[in-house]
Amino acid sequence: SAELTQESxxxxxxxxxxxxxxxxxxxxxxxxxWYQQRPGQAPVLVMxxxxxxxxxxxxxxxxxxxxxxxxxxxxxxxxxxxxxxFCSSPDKSGNSVLFGGxxxxxxx
Amino acid sequence: QVQLEESGGGFxxxxxxxxxxxxxxxxxxxxxxxxxxxxxxxxxxxCISYISGNGEDIYYRESVKGRFTISRDNTNDSVFLEGSDxxxxxxxxxxxxxxxWEGGVSFHSWGQGTVVNVSS
Numbered sequence: 001s002a003e004l005t006q007e008s009x010x011x012x013x014x015x016x017x018x019x020x021x022x023x024x025x026x027x028x029x030x031x032x033x034w035y036q037q038r039p040g041q042a043p044v045l046v047m048x049x050x051x052x053x054x055x056x057x058x059x060x061x062x063x064x065x066x067x068x069x070x071x072x073x074x075x076x077x078x079x080x081x082x083x084x085x086f087c088s089s090p091d092k093s094g095n096s097v098l099f100g101g102x103x104x105x106x107x108x
Numbered sequence: 109q110v111q112l113e114e115s116g117g118g119f120x121x122x123x124x125x126x127x128x129x130x131x132x133x134x135x136x137x138x139x140x141x142x143x144x145x146x147x148x149x150x151x152x153x154x155c156i157s158y159i160s161g162n163g164e165d166i167y168y169r170e171s172v173k174g175r176f177t178i179s180r181d182n183t184n185d186s187v188f189l190e191g192s193d194x195x196x197x198x199x200x201x202x203x204x205x206x207x208x209w210e211g212g213v214s215f216h217s218w219g220q221g222t223v224v225n226v227s228s
Binding site for chain 2: 031032033035041042043044045048049050054088089096097099100101
């Protein structure tokens, strides 16, 4: 598939753990990136190289890949983690970039 | 700390043109791939163009190929996006971003974006 598929929405209780998944595209061939976007703000990179956290991103964010399904896990979710999350990976050619449709995360 | 600041957005009539600019600081600009990523209301981002540090590697998304041109000025740490024959489908927030290729592609730093509204 040339698309990346994510859950459209998820919710998590404050302090609990949630995983957002990304499937399709070329996830088996390339590393995946994840972006957090709060309303009215620009996206922020929270994970790259599938498992690498940029400086300044809390260690409650982690990434994994199992069987071609990539996930972003937030352990002990905080109120400030409520946002939309997008996965991204190159397309088959390696030149273009695919983005998932986004997952709106609500922290209850 | 990398900072990116876009400018040039506004209202454009269908068939019109745009010229966006992004000024960067806090990075070795001439060594950095730069991209323009746009996002329409309620949709995910889409990378429409990127350019290598020396300007020799350029990509355009199919939907803008032949209508948009990316360029850069390494003397003034700036990257530009020119577009013509705009349609309502080009209405979006346009972000400038730094790009890294490391077994995948990631957009590490983003500007705050500039809004382009194509409307009659």
